[in-house]
Amino acid sequence: MPHLLDAFDTLPEWLAAQGQPAWRAKAIRRWLTAARAESFAAMTDLSKGLRAALEAEFQIWTTSIAKHTRADDGTEKLLLELHDGQRIECVLLREQGPGAEGAGARRTVCISSQVGCAMGCVFCASGLDGVVRNLTTGEIIEQLLRLQALLPADERLSHIVVMGMGEPLANLDRLLPALATAQDPDGLGISQRRITISTVGLPPAIDRLAVEHPVYNLAVSLHAADDELRTRLVPVNKAIGLAEVMAAADRYWEASGRRLTFEYVLLGKLNDSPEHAHSLVSLLGGRAALVNVIPYNSVAGLPFEEPTQTDRERFLDILREAGVNVHVRRRKGARIDAACGQLRRLAVTAS
Numbered sequence: 001m002p003h004l005l006d007a008f009d010t011l012p013e014w015l016a017a018q019g020q021p022a023w024r025a026k027a028i029r030r031w032l033t034a035a036r037a038e039s040f041a042a043m044t045d046l047s048k049g050l051r052a053a054l055e056a057e058f059q060i061w062t063t064s065i066a067k068h069t070r071a072d073d074g075t076e077k078l079l080l081e082l083h084d085g086q087r088i089e090c091v092l093l094r095e096q097g098p099g100a101e102g103a104g105a106r107r108t109v110c111i112s113s114q115v116g117c118a119m120g121c122v123f124c125a126s127g128l129d130g131v132v133r134n135l136t137t138g139e140i141i142e143q144l145l146r147l148q149a150l151l152p153a154d155e156r157l158s159h160i161v162v163m164g165m166g167e168p169l170a171n172l173d174r175l176l177p178a179l180a181t182a183q184d185p186d187g188l189g190i191s192q193r194r195i196t197i198s199t200v201g202l203p204p205a206i207d208r209l210a211v212e213h214p215v216y217n218l219a220v221s222l223h224a225a226d227d228e229l230r231t232r233l234v235p236v237n238k239a240i241g242l243a244e245v246m247a248a249a250d251r252y253w254e255a256s257g258r259r260l261t262f263e264y265v266l267l268g269k270l271n272d273s274p275e276h277a278h279s280l281v282s283l284l285g286g287r288a289a290l291v292n293v294i295p296y297n298s299v300a301g302l303p304f305e306e307p308t309q310t311d312r313e314r315f316l317d318i319l320r321e322a323g324v325n326v327h328v329r330r331r332k333g334a335r336i337d338a339a340c341g342q343l344r345r346l347a348v349t350a351s
């Protein structure tokens, strides 16, 4: 049965064939996104006949919640089982502190773009078994709706980071329509300025995004500032090289006018020395970029260490003293294995 969240493009045509006005497609989409309807029965302004026809033709949900965990800091993580038994993860991150509730509160979701990942970054849980398949547009939208359903009625999703499982730039054809749905002002209404796509750095796909949709924030995962080390950590670098990645990032910056983010996972005794920090400073060469430093989240079975506090602080100090804009990603939901790919692996190991 077709997935309705994957059929928004063809819905007007289907409605016309039912003798219905095409604008009802918008109304149905609004029911699912802004109004959080969970079934056709809830779409009370549609005729009973139309609801029955929709019910017979489409399914709204293709995933089931295999596991739902909630951490003390309000982070919630869903392990979703797809129609073919594959599993993906998505996470809701809540801003904490006084006034951080109700309308206007920051509610960020981290979503997956693929089952598994082909990039093979050696420290990452998602790619340990390679890529299984791309997610469909509907499966990407379904993650947003499942996470939105965790919020009280007066709160809405405010930000999206495509930083879950998979390489989003290897699945742009399905991701872009899902992000367009996320922005619909009559639907989830998430501004494009609040959507970030994180990539290992695939220059042709970055260029495509720069030409077609230079509207999102781009985060490029560097993890090393020289080719020898980066190729060890991020094997796809071998065929690409840092110079190409940086040049593509610059072209995206020129096209979008949005400040670039570079991600750097800090791995104890591997890429966290003062020399590594200096080499990152020189690679950045005065670009007005933000560096997002992510202390490594250990993955069971992998031989990497978290950086010590001293090494981490020294690394950050060198960047800051050189005038680099640095942000350290706070650990959220560490106790529920909220780092990408971890919950899926635990579930795989346990079953």
Ligand code: SAH
Pocket (backbone or CB within 6 Å): 119, 121, 123, 124, 125, 162, 163, 164, 165, 166, 167, 168, 198, 199, 200, 219, 220, 221, 263, 264, 265, 294, 295, 296, 297, 298, 299, 339, 340
């Ligand atoms: N494939 C994309 C997006 C998914 S990964 C990319 O490479 O950017 C999102 C970020 O989490 C990447 O920077 C990735 O390197 C990082 N990451 C993966 N595993 C991690 C771990 N165990 N600890 C900390 N960061 C990790």
